[in-house]
Amino acid sequence: MSQAPRETALALGIFLRSFLVQASWNFKRMQNLGFFFMLLPALARRSPRGSTELAQASLKHLQFFNTHPYYAGLVAGVVAAEEVRRGDAALAAGLKRSLMCSLGGIGDEFFWAHLKPLAALVALPLALAGHTAAPVILLLVFNGPHLAARWWGVSTALRRGREIVAVLQSRRLTRWIAPFALMIAALAGCTAVLLSGWPPGATFRGRSLPQVAPGSALFLASILVQARGITLERVLLGLSAVALLAGVAGVVAP
Amino acid sequence: MSGADFADALRAAALVGVLGLDQVAVGQCMISQPLVGGVILGWACGEPGLGLLAGVFFQFLCLTDLRVGGSIPPDNVFAGLLGSAVFLRLPHPAGWSDGGMLGLITLFFLPVAYLARLLEVRICAANRFWGTLAESLVGLGRFRLAQAAALGGIMLFFLKAFLPAALTLVAVSLGSGAWLAKLVGMNESLELFAWAVPLVALGGLVAQRRRAGWPAAVAAGMGAGVLLAGSFA
Numbered sequence: 221m222s223q224a225p226r227e228t229a230l231a232l233g234i235f236l237r238s239f240l241v242q243a244s245w246n247f248k249r250m251q252n253l254g255f256f257f258m259l260l261p262a263l264a265r266r267s268p269r270g271s272t273e274l275a276q277a278s279l280k281h282l283q284f285f286n287t288h289p290y291y292a293g294l295v296a297g298v299v300a301a302e303e304v305r306r307g308d309a310a311l312a313a314g315l316k317r318s319l320m321c322s323l324g325g326i327g328d329e330f331f332w333a334h335l336k337p338l339a340a341l342v343a344l345p346l347a348l349a350g351h352t353a354a355p356v357i358l359l360l361v362f363n364g365p366h367l368a369a370r371w372w373g374v375s376t377a378l379r380r381g382r383e384i385v386a387v388l389q390s391r392r393l394t395r396w397i398a399p400f401a402l403m404i405a406a407l408a409g410c411t412a413v414l415l416s417g418w419p420p421g422a423t424f425r426g427r428s429l430p431q432v433a434p435g436s437a438l439f440l441a442s443i444l445v446q447a448r449g450i451t452l453e454r455v456l457l458g459l460s461a462v463a464l465l466a467g468v469a470g471v472v473a474p
Numbered sequence: 475m476s477g478a479d480f481a482d483a484l485r486a487a488a489l490v491g492v493l494g495l496d497q498v499a500v501g502q503c504m505i506s507q508p509l510v511g512g513v514i515l516g517w518a519c520g521e522p523g524l525g526l527l528a529g530v531f532f533q534f535l536c537l538t539d540l541r542v543g544g545s546i547p548p549d550n551v552f553a554g555l556l557g558s559a560v561f562l563r564l565p566h567p568a569g570w571s572d573g574g575m576l577g578l579i580t581l582f583f584l585p586v587a588y589l590a591r592l593l594e595v596r597i598c599a600a601n602r603f604w605g606t607l608a609e610s611l612v613g614l615g616r617f618r619l620a621q622a623a624a625l626g627g628i629m630l631f632f633l634k635a636f637l638p639a640a641l642t643l644v645a646v647s648l649g650s651g652a653w654l655a656k657l658v659g660m661n662e663s664l665e666l667f668a669w670a671v672p673l674v675a676l677g678g679l680v681a682q683r684r685r686a687g688w689p690a691a692v693a694a695g696m697g698a699g700v701l702l703a704g705s706f707a
Contacts, residue, residue: 239501244627246601250544253605253624260621270615278612278620282605286544289502328542336504337537337679343509347530352522355510355529362504401685406695408676413699415672432703435673436696442677443684443692452538452678453548453584459674460581463667467660 227378233261235374238293250286255296262300287320288327290370295319297377298384306381315382330393334400335362341407345414412439479647486559487640489518494635497551499628508532508554519562528558531576534672535583537679549590553583556639563643565651569658577664580671593634601627
């Protein structure tokens with residue numbers, strides 16, 4: 221097999237295995253088992269199965285590892301490129317440590333904190349209007365960037381190795397975070413108005429300004445309350461208690 | 475409860491278990507989110523519209539979820555999936571609206587989310603066993619088995635979602651719904667509660683993610699919402 225298809229096969233292997241990086245997440249060493257699972261095919265290329273060299277390399281990569289799951293393949297690709305192909309184990313270990321910390325923070329901020337709620341807020345108004353394609357929209361909006369990031373990370377890391385650091389610095393994924401945050405605020409406001417129909421259970425369509433006022437006021441008040449540090453859980457507990465008491469007392473008439 | 479009901483309950487619980495794997499163990503491709511999982515659960519029991527309704531509702535409660543580093547927050551996603559499954563299996567007696575039913579289920583949302591978190595903490599502690607096993611197998615040169623050990627946690631994560639779902643859905647199926655008819659007087663207050671919950675959750679999301687310029691963004695969004703709402707005749 222020529223070099224390029226072999227590299228593609230290795231990249232594809234790491235990419236597919238990266239979906240299982242958290243299969244056995246544990247407090248002791250976190251994603252270590254998933255990292256070992258991703259890297260083993262690359263390690264086996266350099267050292268024959270059954271050799272003590274392969275066992276030692278495997279045990280080394282069963283040590284602590286934790287990063288954002290979508291970038292775990294990138295780190296595995298760098299380790300595979302540097303240690304397996306070029307034989308620089310010390311550099312690979314250093315890159316692994318530094319990349320897993322920085323990519324963990326970037327990935328959590330971009331994907332979990334912003335892209336996930338943004339994808340949900342794009343799909344929710346469609347779902348409120350009764351479009352059954354809304355879940356598909358959520359999956360497409362989120363998984364487009366997700367899968368692109370996973371594949372790009374693995375393939376680029378395998379190809380460029382240590383140079384991935386410079387590549388990542390030029391990409392500046394974090395520049396999307398502020399615009400995403402503002403889009404989330406705007407979509408949340410729009411969705412809140414669409415939900416605000418009074419009385420509860422009113423249809424989604426044909427609402428006037430007086431009809432959306434109570435719900436909109438509640439939405440704005442909840443922003444102010446929770447911006448002061450009162451958590452959503454506490455607000456929900458309070459609302460639950462009020463609903464129960466009101467229901468038992470029969471305060472809210474049909 | 476008939477055998478068919480029991481089997482349906484277990485099937486729904488197994489589906490919750492499989493969808494729940496997407497949260498941590500396998501993929502993280504968002505199929506575990508209530509908006510997606512609710513529709514899948516709805517299709518499985520022949521009520522995709524109800525599944526979409528429940529999924530939409532519980533998705534709002536998952537908007538503020540943020541899993542950072544090694545932290546394990548309350549498991550709102552599992553609570554949302556289970557809530558959707560319960561909504562689909564609960565009888566809807568006369569006098570109860572969909573909003574009232576969702577409000578009733580939401581009363582249990584936080585306890586379920588915290589219980590699921592507790593289970594996940596136990597599983598993440600137990601998963602160290604697979605690491606010990608994998609290291610032993612690597613030492614013996616059994617690399618295929620070591621890889622299988624590395625994936626052993628999938629079974630525990632599945633059970634974490636399946637077992638509570640099975641217990642809950644079987645219990646729901648055992649009931650005749652007569653207790654719901656007795657509580658019908660609470661429908662209006664719970665409907666009001668269900669109306670408020672997504673608005674409060676949206677407010678929480680904006681409060682949590684706010685950056686410079688957020689008031690203008692919220693105002694622009696609300697203005698667009700007013701235009702959209704008014705444009706549908």
